[in-house]
Amino acid sequence: MQPDKKPRLDARASSADLGADGTLDPADWSVLRAQGHRMLDDMFDHLASLRAQPTWQPPPSDVRARFHAPLPLAPQSLDQVHDEFRRFILPYGSGNLHPGFMGWVQGGGTPVGMLADMLAAGLNANLGGRDHMPLVVEQQIGEWVRQIFDFPEDASGLFVTGTSMANLIAVLVARTAILGAGVRASGIGARGAGLRAYSSSAVHGCVAQAMDLAGFGSSSLRRIATDRSQRIDVEALRAAIAADRREGLEPFLVVGSAGTVDVGAIDDLQALAAMCREQGLWFHVDGAYGALAMLSSELAPRLAGLSEADSIGFDFHKWAQVPYDAGYILVRDGDRHRAAFAAPAAYLRRETRGLAGGSFWPCDYGPDLSRGFRALKTWFTLKAYGTEQLGAVMARNCALARYLEARINALPELELLAPAQLNIVCFRYRAESADEVNAEIVADLQESGIAAPSSTMIDGRFAIRAALFNHRTQQSDVDNMIDAVLRFGAERVGKHRLLAG
Numbered sequence: 249m250q251p252d253k254k255p256r257l258d259a260r261a262s263s264a265d266l267g268a269d270g271t272l273d274p275a276d277w278s279v280l281r282a283q284g285h286r287m288l289d290d291m292f293d294h295l296a297s298l299r300a301q302p303t304w305q306p307p308p309s310d311v312r313a314r315f316h317a318p319l320p321l322a323p324q325s326l327d328q329v330h331d332e333f334r335r336f337i338l339p340y341g342s343g344n345l346h347p348g349f350m351g352w353v354q355g356g357g358t359p360v361g362m363l364a365d366m367l368a369a370g371l372n373a374n375l376g377g378r379d380h381m382p383l384v385v386e387q388q389i390g391e392w393v394r395q396i397f398d399f400p401e402d403a404s405g406l407f408v409t410g411t412s413m414a415n416l417i418a419v420l421v422a423r424t425a426i427l428g429a430g431v432r433a434s435g436i437g438a439r440g441a442g443l444r445a446y447s448s449s450a451v452h453g454c455v456a457q458a459m460d461l462a463g464f465g466s467s468s469l470r471r472i473a474t475d476r477s478q479r480i481d482v483e484a485l486r487a488a489i490a491a492d493r494r495e496g497l498e499p500f501l502v503v504g505s506a507g508t509v510d511v512g513a514i515d516d517l518q519a520l521a522a523m524c525r526e527q528g529l530w531f532h533v534d535g536a537y538g539a540l541a542m543l544s545s546e547l548a549p550r551l552a553g554l555s556e557a558d559s560i561g562f563d564f565h566k567w568a569q570v571p572y573d574a575g576y577i578l579v580r581d582g583d584r585h586r587a588a589f590a591a592p593a594a595y596l597r598r599e600t601r602g603l604a605g606g607s608f609w610p611c612d613y614g615p616d617l618s619r620g621f622r623a624l625k626t627w628f629t630l631k632a633y634g635t636e637q638l639g640a641v642m643a644r645n646c647a648l649a650r651y652l653e654a655r656i657n658a659l660p661e662l663e664l665l666a667p668a669q670l671n672i673v674c675f676r677y678r679a680e681s682a683d684e685v686n687a688e689i690v691a692d693l694q695e696s697g698i699a700a701p702s703s704t705m706i707d708g709r710f711a712i713r714a715a716l717f718n719h720r721t722q723q724s725d726v727d728n729m730i731d732a733v734l735r736f737g738a739e740r741v742g743k744h745r746l747l748a749g
């Protein structure tokens with residue numbers, strides 16, 4: 249055949265050394281292999297030199313502008329595409345890898361997790377169901393999770409995107425448990441409209457959203473007052489439940505927090521578990537980041553009562569440092585979990601033998617059918633680091649938070665707004681117009697690249713929030729952050745005085 253008579257598709261694809269014989273594989277694997285090694289080395293270099301880089305830098309407008317490119321009809325060389333990645337994407341992440349990152353509740357990732365995720369992508373496994381080893385790995389994680397939380401053999405577990413999804417699944421399982429499987433066909437109906445759920449006012453916003461998505465409406469979540477440390481006031485909760493019952497409403501669910509997002513408060517889970525048992529309520533715990541503190545012998549006692557929950561939502565991608573995303577929902581009664589999601593479909597027919605066999609079909613336990621192999625990066629992380637070391641990282645973050653708290657207390661310029669209950673400290677620079685000044689300090693810090701704390705409101709006052717989740721963060725990073733707060737604070741106060749004068 250003449251070269252010019254080749255189909256057009258082949259001619260286009262071959263120009264990028266990828267797409268041999270009409271496939272998407274390379275004609276010459278050795279070229280791709282060398283390129284792949286460069287990409288891997290490049291990423292190792294990035295991780296090894298994090299501290300020399302800014303925590304965060306805003307993507308410049310010319311870099312952003314590049315990402316309005318036309319649809320790439322023709323292939324480009326992989327080398328070129330990777331070069332664009334290196335120049336325009338890699339330097340402008342959100343900073344959560346960096347030891348100076350103290351904003352929000354985010355994990356730092358690990359090189360082991362990165363490598364495992366590459367292997368998972370190579371396998372391209374679909375964990376919706378059927379009979380293959382990746383599903384056995386997800387079940388292995390399920391066994392470990394049951395062991396960590398001391399849950400029974402027949403408890404069920406499922407990887408999900410994150411705790412937002414885990415909390416939604418918990419609400420749906422609790423809904424089906426109280427209203428029966430018929431709710432799935434008929435909706436929540438008149439009885440469902442009278443159901444009420446309870447949490448502290450410090451609970452994460454995704455719990456109200458879960459109530460909304462489950463058809464109850466977000467106002468069906470009663471937000472109960474907290475004590476001074478932002479733990480739910482159990483007596484106020486008891487009173488709210490009694491008041492709702494008197495009104496003819498039907499309490500069905502209590503959501504406890506194991507580590508609130510603002511200050512890291514842990515509700516009295518033992519008291520909540522006892523009350524839910526006594527009142528016949530579903531007890532779910534949002535343990536997004538705090539639940540896995542069970543891995544630390546120092547922190548686990550703080551979570552007493554967690555093992556009595558009916559369900560727990562948590563993230564491997566936060567404090568356990570597994571790369572995004574790796575959320576998890578654990579349900580004590582696996583049958584009830586399944587009853588909320590399993591549905592017959594001819595194309596998902598289960599067989600007793602062959603590839604369509606296998607007893608664990610994750611699509612029976614959540615809304616997703618196609619699912620990636622989140623279990624693999626988690627399996628690698630737990631094995632390669634060991635759970636004791638992962639727990640020790642959490643305890644070290646807490647020790648750093650106590651160190652930060654001590655430094656704040658020792659500096660007359662600074663005021664502690666929320667003490668370190670776990671690994672989050674809220675404070676501010678003392679000043680007139682302190683809300684405005686501290687908002688500017690937070691932005692100054694982030695834009696300086698020195699550190700990236702976030703902010704929140706504590707009792708109506710603007711707070712600088714340092715959330716210590718990164719396993720790379722050292723005492724010197726905390727010191728650098730404090731030094732920068734003092735410097736920017738003095739500058740900002742000077743400017744405000746000038747403006748006022």
Ligand SMILES: *Cc1c(COP(=O)(O)O)cnc(C)c1O
Binds near residue numbers: 410412413452507536
């Ligand atoms: C992060 C977080 C969530 C939400 O989890 P995602 O994994 O982001 O969906 C819920 N609750 C708490 C306490 C959190 O910290």
